[in-house]
Amino acid sequence: xxxxxxxxxxxxxxxxxxxxxxxxxxxxxxxVSAAGAVGAAAVYSGWxxxxxxxxxxxxxxxxxxxxxxxxxxxxIKTFKPILSELQKRGREGLKGxxxxxxxxxxxxxxxxxxxxxxxxxxxxxxxxxxxxxxxxQATENTPAYFMPKPCQxxxxxxxxSVCPVNATFKRQDGIVLIDxxxxxxxxxxxxxxxxxxxxxNWEEPLQDNGYxxxxxxxxxxxxxxxxxxxxxxxxxxxxxxELNVPxxxxxxxxxxxxxxxxxxxxxxxxxxxxxxxxxxxxxQNEDSVTNGTTKETxxxxxxxxxxxxxxxxxxxxxxxxxxxxxxxxxxxxxEDDRKPEGEA
Amino acid sequence: xxxxNENLERIAKEIMRPVGLSxxxxxxxxxxxxxLAASLVAYAIQLQNGLTVTGMRDxxxxxxxxxxxxxxxxxxxVGMLITSVLGLTGISWIKPIGRIAEIIAVAFxxxxxxxxxxxxxxxxxLINVFMYGRIQSPIIWxxxxxxxxxxxxxxxxxxxxxxxxAIAKTRMDHCPVWLQxxxxxLSVKWGHTTEQYKIMLKSVRILMVVIVPTAFxxxxxxxxxxxxxxxVGWDSTIFGPYFLTGAFVAGSAAVVIAMYVFRSxxxxxKYITAFHFDKMGKLLVLTMLVYLYFNINEYxxxxxxxxxxxxxxxxxxxxxxxxxxxxxxxxxxLIIPIILLIFKPFRKPVPMLILSIVIxxxxxxxxxxxxxxxxxxxxxxxxxxxxxxxxxxxxVIESMITIGTIVMAxxxxxxxxxxxxxxxxxxxxxxxxxxxEHKLNE
Ligand code: SF4
Ligand code: SF4
Numbered sequence: 001x002x003x004x005x006x007x008x009x010x011x012x013x014x015x016x017x018x019x020x021x022x023x024x025x026x027x028x029x030x031x032v033s034a035a036g037a038v039g040a041a042a043v044y045s046g047w048x049x050x051x052x053x054x055x056x057x058x059x060x061x062x063x064x065x066x067x068x069x070x071x072x073x074x075x076i077k078t079f080k081p082i083l084s085e086l087q088k089r090g091r092e093g094l095k096g097x098x099x100x101x102x103x104x105x106x107x108x109x110x111x112x113x114x115x116x117x118x119x120x121x122x123x124x125x126x127x128x129x130x131x132x133x134x135x136x137q138a139t140e141n142t143p144a145y146f147m148p149k150p151c152q153x154x155x156x157x158x159x160x161s162v163c164p165v166n167a168t169f170k171r172q173d174g175i176v177l178i179d180x181x182x183x184x185x186x187x188x189x190x191x192x193x194x195x196x197x198x199x200x201n202w203e204e205p206l207q208d209n210g211y212x213x214x215x216x217x218x219x220x221x222x223x224x225x226x227x228x229x230x231x232x233x234x235x236x237x238x239x240x241x242e243l244n245v246p247x248x249x250x251x252x253x254x255x256x257x258x259x260x261x262x263x264x265x266x267x268x269x270x271x272x273x274x275x276x277x278x279x280x281x282x283x284q285n286e287d288s289v290t291n292g293t294t295k296e297t298x299x300x301x302x303x304x305x306x307x308x309x310x311x312x313x314x315x316x317x318x319x320x321x322x323x324x325x326x327x328x329x330x331x332x333x334x335e336d337d338r339k340p341e342g343e344a
Numbered sequence: 345x346x347x348x349n350e351n352l353e354r355i356a357k358e359i360m361r362p363v364g365l366s367x368x369x370x371x372x373x374x375x376x377x378x379x380l381a382a383s384l385v386a387y388a389i390q391l392q393n394g395l396t397v398t399g400m401r402d403x404x405x406x407x408x409x410x411x412x413x414x415x416x417x418x419x420x421x422v423g424m425l426i427t428s429v430l431g432l433t434g435i436s437w438i439k440p441i442g443r444i445a446e447i448i449a450v451a452f453x454x455x456x457x458x459x460x461x462x463x464x465x466x467x468x469x470l471i472n473v474f475m476y477g478r479i480q481s482p483i484i485w486x487x488x489x490x491x492x493x494x495x496x497x498x499x500x501x502x503x504x505x506x507x508x509x510a511i512a513k514t515r516m517d518h519c520p521v522w523l524q525x526x527x528x529x530l531s532v533k534w535g536h537t538t539e540q541y542k543i544m545l546k547s548v549r550i551l552m553v554v555i556v557p558t559a560f561x562x563x564x565x566x567x568x569x570x571x572x573x574x575x576v577g578w579d580s581t582i583f584g585p586y587f588l589t590g591a592f593v594a595g596s597a598a599v600v601i602a603m604y605v606f607r608s609x610x611x612x613x614k615y616i617t618a619f620h621f622d623k624m625g626k627l628l629v630l631t632m633l634v635y636l637y638f639n640i641n642e643y644x645x646x647x648x649x650x651x652x653x654x655x656x657x658x659x660x661x662x663x664x665x666x667x668x669x670x671x672x673x674x675x676x677x678l679i680i681p682i683i684l685l686i687f688k689p690f691r692k693p694v695p696m697l698i699l700s701i702v703i704x705x706x707x708x709x710x711x712x713x714x715x716x717x718x719x720x721x722x723x724x725x726x727x728x729x730x731x732x733x734x735x736x737x738x739x740v741i742e743s744m745i746t747i748g749t750i751v752m753a754x755x756x757x758x759x760x761x762x763x764x765x766x767x768x769x770x771x772x773x774x775x776x777x778x779x780x781e782h783k784l785n786e
Contacts, residue, residue: 127729128402134727149724158574164483165469165476184472185395185465188483190405194574196722200405200465203396249394250465313723316574 083238087179090241090259093171098321099257100174101150101271102280102289102303105327108133108146109276117273122253123245125206128199130255131270135336144334145327148278150270151176151197151255152312152320159189159198168252174284174321175259179241180251189252194316198254205247211237267292284321351776352511352769359765359772360512362610364519369762376755383748386741387462395465397741403726404719404736409463410569411711412746415594416456416753417490417566418587418707422595423449423497424559428552437623439775440615440767444602446501447766448595451756453494459749460486482568489562496555501760502530503548507541507770510534523763563588570714576653577718586638592631593678594707600624600700602757604693606766615767618693625691628703632682639674657721665735666717673713677706 058070110133118130130150137144153176160170167183170176190198218237221229239246242259258268266272271279271292282289282300290297303309307325314320390397400407426445430438438445461467477484509531516524534540567587570578580586600621607616643661646654661670681699684690690699716736726734 127733129728132728134725136725161480162482162572164478164481164487165472166478167472167476182469182472182476183466184469186463186483187405187465188481188569190402191570191575191719192573194723196403196724196726198405199402201394202398202401203394252465 083181086238086240086242087181090177090179091169091171093173093175093259094262095172096285097173097262098284099153099262100282100284100289100300100321100323101153101257101268102300102309102323102325103148104278104280104307104325105145105147106325106330107276107278108148108327109332110135110146111275113273113275114148114270114279117269118255120208121245121258121269122243122256123206123208123211123247124199124253128206128253130199130253143327144336145330146334147324148270149195149197149312150257150322151193152195152318152322153255153257155319155321156317158192158194158318162188162192164188171259173262175257176254177241177256177259178244178252178254180244180248180253181239181241183248183251185250185252187252194313194318195320198252200252201247201249204249207246211246351780352773355772355776356511356515356769358614359612359767359769360515362612363512363516363763363765364523365762368609369758373755373758376751376758379751380748380755383744383751386744386748389741390462390745391467397739399732399736399738399742401733401736402729403722403733404716406463406715406719407736408712408738408742408746409459411708411715412749413456413459413463414566414587414711414714415708416452416459416749417563418591418594418711419598419704420449420452420456420493420497420595421559421563421588421591422599423500424555425592425595426599427500428556428559432549432552436775437620439771441599441603441620441624443501443504443766443768444606444761445595445599446497447757447760448598448602449497450494450501450760451753452598453490453497454756455749455753456490457494458752462745462749482565482572485565486562486569489558489565493555493558493562496551496558500548500551500555503544503551504768504771505764506531506534506544507536508765508768510536511769512765526763560588563591570718575718576657576721576723577714580642582638582641586635586642589631589635589638590707590710593628593635594704596624596628596631597700597703597707600628600696601704602761604697604700606761607693610761610766612767615772621693621696622688622691625685625696628700629682629685632678632685632703636678636682639678653721653723657717660717660721661713666713669709670713673706673710676702677710678703 057073059073060068060070112133114131115129115133118124119126119128122130124130131148133146133148135144136147153174155170155174157168157170157176160168160176163169164186165182165184167180168176168178168189185200187200190200214233215237217229218233220226221233237246240260242256242263244253244256247253258266258270261268267281267290268279271281274292277291277293279292280289280298280300280303281292282297284300287300288297289300289303303325304323309323309325311320311323398407398409423446426438427442431442461470464470473484473487477487509527513524513527513531516527564584564587567583571580571583573579603616603620603624607613643658647658647662650658660666681703684695684699689695720735
């Protein structure tokens with residue numbers, strides 16, 4: 001995890017029963033210290049109790065260098081507009097990482113569970129694919145196989161070069177993301193991507209069950225100044241460029257390598273949804289990848305070497321970050337259960 | 345220099361006669377207005393529901409709008425071809441039609457900007473292009489050169505118009521008062537002094553030179569919207585000249601149509617003569633031959649090698665699902681007109697009009713045939729999507745919006761040609777003067 005300073009939340013002086021969500025806490029830490037409203041760069045934890053104890057004038061906070069200090073309560077500022085903050089960290093990415101995915105074609109039985117996991121997480125319609133499993137057959141006499149195809153997170157991404165407004169961008173950890181608050185919907189990136197990895201929100205996007213209610217509740221809380229609810233809901237309703245939710249009509253979307261999950265130290269949605277052990281995911285800098293199904297961890301270079309990995313259309317010079325292991329020694333019989341070409 | 349004499353009197357009278365608001369003009373504009381209103385309704389529907397109202401989907405994510413945009417940019421280039429390339433080389437027969445070419449350039453370049461907005465998923469964020477524009481993106485190059493070209497073309501239209509406005513403002517009793525006032529303002533105290541003419545001619549000359557690279561840039565860059573991608577059918581090194589020469593074909597055809605319409609409805613037979621049609625016919629043949637040459641290169645070379653992806657693409661074009669359109673465009677829009685226009689009788693006004701209309705329609709569909717088949721053939725297979733994702737079928741709404749943009753261009757052309765003289769009075773008077781001097785000398 002790339003994140004900041006403390007790992008244990010402090011509690012409000014004198015109160016101290018309720019543990020504070022760590023991320024939330026750190027957020028305040030970042031903002032408050034940056035603002036430097038009171039010379040002491042301060043981190044505040046027990047904000048929720050402020051209203052209940054108006055006579056309580058001092059609070060204890062933990063500073064970035066891990067000291068507990070007391071500061072006047074009224075010098076603490078609440079932080080509401082988190083959109084720009086999410087955008088900023090979303091553009092930077094996770095320091096020191098180079099994410100890679102390895103897809104074992106010998107294991108893929110077209111269970112399509114990865115697709116489901118992805119579509120649920122990103123509020124997609126059934127025919128909107130961040131990842132799609134295709135039936136491939138290079139020539140008549142070569143074997144057919146199933147190939148999951150996410151965005152390749154190219155190191156030389158043509159989609160990024162052509163974007164006129166820098167709405168799609170490459171992060172330091174190798175992930176290519178889209179800021180759908182900025183995208184103008186020109187679809188040049190879709191024309192430029194040779195892997196057909198990008199989709200467009202042609203109509204009003206689908207929203208997950210309960211999402212609309214959350215937004216309504218959030219707005220109510222904002223109006224009423226109900227800090228507790230605001231804190232609880234803001235990460236779930238604000239646009240998170242690392243999850244690309246909410247999707248927006250007239251903008252582009254695509255696979256994000258589940259950047260939001262990586263920030264939490266978890267494996268991507270598709271990787272952990274696969275029942276067949278197809279996906280390996282990890283950090284190229286550490287040279288280790290973890291299997292989403294078996295949770296086994298192995299050396300990336302060894303895996304690529306032993307299985308004879310390849311990449312998709314490397315001749316185009318896009319330098320993909322996704323590797324494929326060839327479909328040999330398959331333990332099952334290949335059956336193409338696809339409906340005739342062109343049907344969903 | 346302009347001398348006030350009977351020549352000028354006569355020419356000014358003849359050219360200014362159709363200027364002003366006539367009943368027919370108002371009828372014509374209302375007719376166009378109704379179509380435009382319908383297409384605005386269509387656009388409102390698109391804004392409301394998103395681009396789902398078009399035939400575009402995730403594979404064919406560019407369709408008619410982009411083809412239409414290329415068509416508009418292409419057609420507008422004729423201003424540069426006629427005023428600059430021919431003008432600078434001292435060809436004098438273009439004098440009466442130079443302004444017509446500039447009107448077309450201005451109208452089409454102006455509407456091209458709107459056409460591209462019709463394709464945007466988030467037109468409300470247009471401002472982002474100026475706020476966050478990235479120099480790497482061909483779209484930014486395109487925006488820059490389209491704006492530059494429009495500005496230069498407008499100046500090239502307007503500067504030589506100033507002396508005419510000054511000549512005309514004393515001769516427009518038949519025009520509404522506001523139009524007279526407009527002439528008064530726009531003619532900026534023009535006094536026909538030698539000094540003024542010198543400055544004007546010099547500026548025009550500079551503009552004529554500067555607009556050449558701009559025009560080359562605008563269409564080359566437009567072709568790079570395609571050529572800068574890796575896709576089959578677009579990944580070509582000759583797209584720049586290929587598009588450019590195609591543009592001259594489309595533009596010349598548009599000029600011929602406009603010449604015919606103005607000549608017959610404004611009674612300008614004396615100025616736009618059969619001789620001019622004959623010359624334009626030859627120009628069309630020349631541009632079409634060059635374009636044909638690039639077409640042969642563009643299709644024959646890949647067809648000879650038949651790389652797997654190219655083979656599929658070409659198969660669709662030559663004998664597959666796009667074959668009808670492909671061959672219609674190549675035959676009717678290019679090959680047959682070339683053959684016919686070689687013969688003099690076909691370079692008469694009426695056959696020229698008919699052929700030009702066919703060529704122009706062909707030019708529009710040619711852009712479609714460049715955009716759509718490539719998008720329908722991505723590198724990886726299209727699977728697990730509904731049928732509407734696999735093939736592109738334009739909808740009524742997007743056709744309506746496209747028609748609206750064409751109507752808008754016609755409206756601009758109509759207004760400019762109806763409110764201001766379409767033929768440069770002072771240049772015609774100058775010509776007449778030279779001729780009479782010639783006669784005297786003989
Ligand atoms: S696969 Fe396509 S969308 Fe993904 S980074 Fe490469 S070019 Fe961009
Ligand atoms: S559609 Fe959006 S992300 Fe794609 S190139 Fe255009 S502005 Fe950039």
